[in-house]
Amino acid sequence: MQRSRRRNLLIFRWVVLVVVGLFFIAPLVAMFEFSTRGNAINAPRTLDGWTQVAQTPGLIKGIIVSLELAVITPLAMLVLLLPTMVWVRLRLPRLKRIVEFICLLPLTVPAIALVVGLKPIYVWIEINISPETQVLAFAYLILVLPYSYRTLDAGLGAIDLQTLSEAARSLGAGWATVMLRVVVPNMRSAILNASLLTVALVLGEYTIANLLNFQNLQVEVEYVSLTNSNTSTAVALGSLVFAFALLLLLSFVGRARGHPTRAEEILPSSASSAGIWGQRV
Amino acid sequence: MSENRPARAGVEVRLEDLSRRYAGVTALNGLNLTIAPGELVALLGPSGCGKTTALRLVAGLEEADGGRVVFGGNDVTGLPANKRDVGMVFQAYSLFPHMTALQNVEFGLQLRHKSPAERRQRAGEVLELVGLSAHSYKYASQMSGGQQQRVALARALAIQPTVLLLDEPLSALDAKVRSRLRDEIRRVQLEVGITTLFVTHDQEEALAIADRVGVMNKGRLEQLGPPTEIYSRPTTSFVAEFVGLTNRMAGMVKGGEVDVRGARLPLVRADSADGPAIALVRPETVSLAPETDATPGPLVGSVIATSFLGATSRVTVDLGDETVLAQMTTADASKLPPGTRVRLVLRPDAVLIARDESTAAEA
Numbered sequence: 324m325q326r327s328r329r330r331n332l333l334i335f336r337w338v339v340l341v342v343v344g345l346f347f348i349a350p351l352v353a354m355f356e357f358s359t360r361g362n363a364i365n366a367p368r369t370l371d372g373w374t375q376v377a378q379t380p381g382l383i384k385g386i387i388v389s390l391e392l393a394v395i396t397p398l399a400m401l402v403l404l405l406p407t408m409v410w411v412r413l414r415l416p417r418l419k420r421i422v423e424f425i426c427l428l429p430l431t432v433p434a435i436a437l438v439v440g441l442k443p444i445y446v447w448i449e450i451n452i453s454p455e456t457q458v459l460a461f462a463y464l465i466l467v468l469p470y471s472y473r474t475l476d477a478g479l480g481a482i483d484l485q486t487l488s489e490a491a492r493s494l495g496a497g498w499a500t501v502m503l504r505v506v507v508p509n510m511r512s513a514i515l516n517a518s519l520l521t522v523a524l525v526l527g528e529y530t531i532a533n534l535l536n537f538q539n540l541q542v543e544v545e546y547v548s549l550t551n552s553n554t555s556t557a558v559a560l561g562s563l564v565f566a567f568a569l570l571l572l573l574s575f576v577g578r579a580r581g582h583p584t585r586a587e588e589i590l591p592s593s594a595s596s597a598g599i600w601g602q603r604v
Numbered sequence: 605m606s607e608n609r610p611a612r613a614g615v616e617v618r619l620e621d622l623s624r625r626y627a628g629v630t631a632l633n634g635l636n637l638t639i640a641p642g643e644l645v646a647l648l649g650p651s652g653c654g655k656t657t658a659l660r661l662v663a664g665l666e667e668a669d670g671g672r673v674v675f676g677g678n679d680v681t682g683l684p685a686n687k688r689d690v691g692m693v694f695q696a697y698s699l700f701p702h703m704t705a706l707q708n709v710e711f712g713l714q715l716r717h718k719s720p721a722e723r724r725q726r727a728g729e730v731l732e733l734v735g736l737s738a739h740s741y742k743y744a745s746q747m748s749g750g751q752q753q754r755v756a757l758a759r760a761l762a763i764q765p766t767v768l769l770l771d772e773p774l775s776a777l778d779a780k781v782r783s784r785l786r787d788e789i790r791r792v793q794l795e796v797g798i799t800t801l802f803v804t805h806d807q808e809e810a811l812a813i814a815d816r817v818g819v820m821n822k823g824r825l826e827q828l829g830p831p832t833e834i835y836s837r838p839t840t841s842f843v844a845e846f847v848g849l850t851n852r853m854a855g856m857v858k859g860g861e862v863d864v865r866g867a868r869l870p871l872v873r874a875d876s877a878d879g880p881a882i883a884l885v886r887p888e889t890v891s892l893a894p895e896t897d898a899t900p901g902p903l904v905g906s907v908i909a910t911s912f913l914g915a916t917s918r919v920t921v922d923l924g925d926e927t928v929l930a931q932m933t934t935a936d937a938s939k940l941p942p943g944t945r946v947r948l949v950l951r952p953d954a955v956l957i958a959r960d961e962s963t964a965a966e967a
Contacts, residue, residue, distance in 0.1 A: 483696055489665050490698040490756075492685040494712035494763060504711075508702040 351560060358557040372553025379551075382558060385543030388456045389562075392539065393525045395460040397518040400471050403464065405514070408475055409506055412484055426472035429465050434530040437465070445535050456537040463525050470524065471517040478513020482506075515573050523566050614642040614799030615676030617662070617767050622671035623823075624657050631657040633823035634671070641676075644793055644800040645828075646810035649820035650846065655803045656771060658820075662801060663769050664688045675766050691760030691798075695772040697752045699744040705731065705755045706740040712763035730758040733792055750781040757789065761796060768793065768800040774809060786813055807847050811835060819843045837872070841958040844884045849918075851890065851928050855883040855957070862957055865902035865923070867950045871957065881957040887918060889951040890930035892940060903948040907940050921946055 358372040376382055404426075411418050429437070441462055448458050484506070491505045507514065529541035540562060548555035617639040624632040632654040639645045647655040660666045662673055664685035672681045680688050691712075699708050709727040718726070731737050734754040744752055753773050760768060770789065774782045790813045793800050804810050810817045811831040818828040819842070827834060827843045838844035845852075855864040860874035864883045895904050905923040917937035919930045928948060940946060 482701070483698070486694050486696045486698045487700060489663075489685070490692070490694060490700070490759075491711070492665070493663055493688075493690055493692040493769075494759070495686045495689075495715040496711075497686055500715065505700055509700070511702075 351563065354556050354560040354563075358553050358560060360553065372551070372557045375551060375554045376558055376561075379543075379547060379554060381538065382540075382543045382547055382554070385538055385540040386558070388538065389526055389540035391457055392460055392463060393522045395457060396463045396467060396525050397521040399460055399464050400467055400521050401514065401518065404468070404471055404475060404517075405506070406502060408472070408479060409484065409488075409502065412479060413488060423472065423476070426468040428468075430469040434466075435534070437462070438531055438534040441531070442535065456532070456539055459528075459532055459535070459537050459539065462531050462535070463521075463528065466528070466531070467521040467524050470520040474513050474517040474520065475510070478510035478516075481513075482509050515576060519569055519573050522569060526562050526566060614797055615766055616641050616674075617676075617799050617801065618672075618674040619658065619662065620672040620674065622658065622661055622673065623669050624654075624661060624666065625669050630823050632661070632668075635823075635825055637818060637825060637828065639799050639801060640815075641799055642797040643815045644790070644802060644813065646802040646804060646814035646817045647820055648804055648807055648810040648817055648847070650805060653820040654823040655805075655820050657823075659769050659771050659801060659803045662767065663690050663692055689763075689766045690769055691763060691765035691767070692769040692771065693753065693756045693760050693773040695775055697744065697749065697776065698756055699747075699752050699759075701744050704741050704743055705736060705747070705758075708744075708755055709759045709762045712759065716763065726762055727758075730762045731755070733761070733795070734758045734788065748781070749777050750785050753777065753785060754788070757792065761792070761798070765798070768796075768798045770800065770802040772804050775804070775806070782809075789813065811847070817847075819846060821846075837954075838956060839872070841884055841956050844956045849887050849929060849931075851885040851887060852958070853883045853885050853926065853928065855881055857881045857957060862955065864950060865948075867903065867952075869950060869952055870954045872954045873956075876957060884956045884958060885928075885950060886953070887929040887931040889953050890928060891932065891949045891951070892919060892921065892930050892936075892946040893949060894940070895945040895947040901947070903950075905946060905948065907942050907944045907946055909942060910937050910940070921948065923948070 359368045359370060361367055361369050407422065411422050445458070445462075448461065452458060487505050487509065488501045491501045496504065526540060528539065529545065532539040533542050533545070540558070544555045544558050547558070619635050619637040622632055622635040623630070631652075635654070635658055637645070637658075647658060649655045657666065661668050664680070664683055664687075668681060672679055674680065675688075699705070700711065703711065706724075706727055709730060710723045713723040713726055728737065728740075731740055734757055736751060736754055736758065739747060739751060739755075742751075744755075747755065753776075756773070773789070774785055777785060786809055789802075802810070802814060811834070814831060816828060817831050817834045819826045819834060821842050827839050829837075834843065834847055838847060844850050853864045855862040855869075856879070857863075857871070857876050858878050860876070861868045861870055862881060862883045864885070869883060869885075892907075903923070905921040905928070907919055908922045908927070909920040911918040911920075912934065915934060916931055917934045919932065919937050919940060921928050921930060930948070
């Protein structure tokens with residue numbers, strides 16, 4: 324009885340795994356299939372779509388810019404958000420709801436409305452700071468606030484922040500040491516998750532970049548698709564696989580240490596649940 | 605215990621007129637306290653009495669609204685927590701979860717730029733002191749609550765702080781571990797000779813561990829003295845009732861004595877005004893004798909319950925209009941099963957009186 328129930332459960336698990344796996348893999352396989360099609364009916368399969376990526380200067384530039392943004396934005400997000408959230412929790416708990424509201428607000432504002440507001444600011448930024456695409460990090464910082472806030476908040480909630488920081492302070496640690504040597508190591512998983520969500524969003528962002536006339540990866544993919552849909556699909560697939568590889572890497576990094584903190588135990592790899600992988604937002 | 609003290613290595617700690625308010629509520633109201641070098645003072649009191657606030661002001665984790673904190677003649681009131689050179693053990697488990705016990709202990713030494721060899725040696729010494737050398741490479745999640753608090757104590761001592769602050773470090777532990785660790789804290793404190801401020805709401809803990817106990821109430825220090833004095837000669841009804849068990853027996857003050865059901869007891873404060881009052885009588889000053897005479901009397905009643913406490917027992921006697929607790933040896937108590945008619949004999953120790961239930965104004 325017990326054995327047959329166990330067997331049924333095992334079968335059920337495999338069925339679920341296969342169905343979910345197919346759900347995720349089928350579109351990727353279809354993209355790969357499309358990216359290797361020949362130009363004519365019954366034409367043989369070709370990797371031209373992939374090899375032409377390197378021969379499309381705009382695309383290479385778009386990839387480099389997006390990768391730079393994928394580094395700058397998570398760093399800026401962490402530098403801005405983490406100390407703010409720690410300070411609010413420790414010293415200004417009454418402001419927590421207000422900060423939460425502000426951070427979640429971008430979720431409710433459509434990208435197009437955001438662009439209308441951002442356009443005059445970006446005119447000023449382009450004149451006074453830099454006309455380079457990397458300045459998109461300012462706008463992306465706003466976009467990633469809701470996802471990052473939620474993830475970091477769960478991480479902070481899983482540790483006894485007050486006691487740990489006070490213990491460190493009583494031992495002689497300044498605030499920078501408290502942050503770098505006590506807070507950050509104890510919410511490593513939450514920080515990685517928040518960073519990963521940010522990277523995923525940055526790599527997939529199209530609307531704001533396009534409407535503000537910046538050329539990032541997705542904008543270039545769109546341009547290329549007008550003349551060479553195989554190459555644009557290849558690049559889109561490449562960015563998706565890159566994002567999945569990052570997620571996998573994260574799960575391995577999360578498991579690497581023998582003694583997970585509570586934050587790591589309770590936080591799922593929330594990237595997939597955010598539903599923003601490789602999508603244009 | 606203080607007689608066994610080695611040469612004191614600590615410094616004098618002075619709290620001068622320290623006060624703190626939270627949103628209009630006074631948590632600490634002009635606290636004055638001087639802790640001698642190497643002395644262990646326990647601040648005892650109910651929740652919200654200001655004892656933890658006092659400790660946090662000493663630690664620099666909060667800023668005082670008024671008053672001064674002085675360590676060995678140096679005013680540290682304006683210094684932040686990380687510059688005060690205090691070691692602190694918290695009520696909640698406070699080990700850094702991503703570090704081993706050894707790394708936790710080395711943390712403060714690292715911040716003081718000690719060499720790796722020096723750090724390792726000092727950390728080894730203090731872990732040895734708390735008996736946890738064998739657990740050096742364990743993480744907090746691999747240790748029991750008692751072990752974690754011992755590592756926290758070692759971590760606090762490793763930096764050789766000016767003052768050791770203990771914020772209810774035993775309250776999260778079970779009774780047996782608690783009592784063992786309490787003795788261990790005292791042993792270590794005596795061995796190191798560090799000036800220590802210990803905060804607790806547990807009177808047994810405070811009386812057992814401290815050189816002097818300060819009983820706090822409503823942000824003020826009600827009484828400060830050696831444990832025996834606090835227990836035997838409380839100066840206020842709050843202290844009398846908070847420390848140890850107390851019977852509240854109706855009486856009448858007259859001529860420096862209080863008449864309690866016909867028994868005349870001397871008053872701690874002989875100048876108390878005449879009139880009705882509540883006498884605060886310790887259960888151990890009440891003894892019981894079997895009563896054969898069926899005639900009811902003011903000090904005659906029936907045993908209604910007995911609480912076994914080990915070597916002693918507490919017997920509850922119903923006098924008709926009030927109940928009284930008497931504490932005696934278990935052997936004596938066993939001769940008085942529930943229902944036994946007994947006569948109360950009140951030992952003529954000086955007692956405190958309360959005038960009013962709500963204000964508990966002392967005589």
